[in-house]
Amino acid sequence: MAQDLKQELAALLQQALNSVAPTAATTAIQLERPRDPSHGDFATNLAMQLAKALKRNPREIAQQLLNELPVSPFVTSAEIAGAGFINFRLAADTKTGVVKTVLSAGPDFGRSTAGGRQKVQVEFVSANPTGPLHVGHGRGAAYGASLSSLLAFAGWDVTREYYVNDAGRQMDILGLSTWLRYLDQHGETLPFPPNAYQGDYVREMARQMTAAHGTQFLRPAADVLAGTPGLPEAGRSDDAAKQQRELHLDALIAQAKALLGGDWHYVHQHALNEQLEDCRSDLKEFGVEFEVWYSEKSLYDTGLVARCVALLEQKGHIYLQNGAKWFRSTAFGDEKDRVVQRENGLYTYFASDIAYHLNKFERGFDKVINIWGADHHGYIPRVTGAIKALDLDAAKLHVALVQFAVLYRNGQKASMSTRSGEFVTLRELRKEVGNDACRFFYALRKSDQHLDFDLDLAKSQSNENPVYYIQYAHARVCSVITQWGGDLADLGDADLALLSHPRELAIANQLGQFHEVVETAARELAPHMIAFYLKDLAAEFHAWYNAERMLVEDAALRDARVALAAAVRQVIRNGMAILGVSCPQTM
């Protein structure tokens, strides 16, 4: 409806434009919603755009356009204002008509076909399964999930995907950490490396190993330590000490593999499965689910990584230096070339990442969206470079960088390192603040904006979270409808012309804009726009609720008002569904 009106107006303007300025007939007609309601329902700056080409006063041109503007039943007035705007006012019944559209479309109101059923992949979270998700991951999860829902609602065919980093050193470290805790629990104690995973969940996994397999993995601590360079003194933080700690860790991993033989695979796999399952359930409780969990390891197993590097080599983008294979990413705008295969023959993380992107493109997505933490920004040139090098269409790739969430506790920054073990987990946050407030809090910020997450505020004053403001509007409508006691299906006959109060028209107007908000938000990959829209809608509703009574004596007026309230409720539900926030009936 609202879209049709916009198109209708544009068509009228085009006719006027054709006769006033045939030479500039291709000027793009822009119609916008004025901020100030006194400027009408739609406004165009067409006359101002033409002013330069026609070398005439904008207001003069606007007047000519008005003279040529065809009459329409939807438009009650069109007038010149300001520097040369043309403001349109729509007929009241045109505006209130949206109420019936909302009620009949229900959950589908606002749904758009703008995406054209194109295939889009949204890859997000993709955290290493080496420990619990923390609040930083939560932001990526909330953004990715909301964005995915939004795109689906806007007509895209969405695949939500989690890239599982199940190959590589970090997973080895996790396996080792678990095993060392296991040994410790059986009395074979050696100094726990400071750069291994410290968290209690590691001890828990070790206990599970004992429960399932007893002492099968027990080895003497002395054997484990044999051949390792040993740890530097605890306090040292110089480069040499750091390097020695890493060497020590790698030596321990090598020892573990040697001493455990085939059992190493079990330890490794156990840790991976446990963490992945924990992650999956955590996200599910948060309302975040994925269609695909894509294994990094599978890229190696299927030979795609090797094939990918070979392909780059074939195309002449690889050279050898110091025994390593380098990808010439500088040829594609990167600041330096990057190693894809180390001297020791191991592929780098970057190599598997290229392979993963190749795979994404081979799966035929029209658009590939990567949601990355801001620390990956330096990564963009080399990945897009690799895509170009593979002769793929880099324009299909879109990287959305999510800025970090910085936690504040007692007015101080809290650390979020998974190594130190003193991070705040997503679980803790959800438990304290609640899933709804949590999702909404994340959604209320543009993704590329730094987020200061004040835990004390979120926890102690969660009732002031704007999510309750919107949910409360919804609950109020529910309450009114219950007391009204009628059947919503009968409201199709309501006489909406009775909705003449300015607040009522403002609400109807707001409802009519939902389509546009959905489409704009989807185009901008900005689900936060939905959140702000809902806040505005709820505000309009609360103001009306306090100013006017809905359940009045006059049955016709009552029905019209209940219909409007029900429409507000429906749009709140549709919007909140995109954001993954629930709408309780009562509060």
Next chain:
RNA sequence: CUCCCCGUAGCACAAUGGAUAGUGCAUACGCCUCCUAAGCGUAAGAUGUGGGUUCGAUUCCCGCCGGGGAGGCCA
């Protein structure tokens, strides 16, 4: 050194290049014999700085100042 994000009211955040820059918290004063006061009304309060592009700049471009973050043959 290079790159990224950001400077809007006391605080936290909005604003497809448009008109009188919005919202919440905090502050002051009001509103429940009336559909849920997790609400509403009224008041006060802001675009870091200097240029440029434009009919028109919070928005785009350049410089400066200030804050935050990132840069590995790690993953």
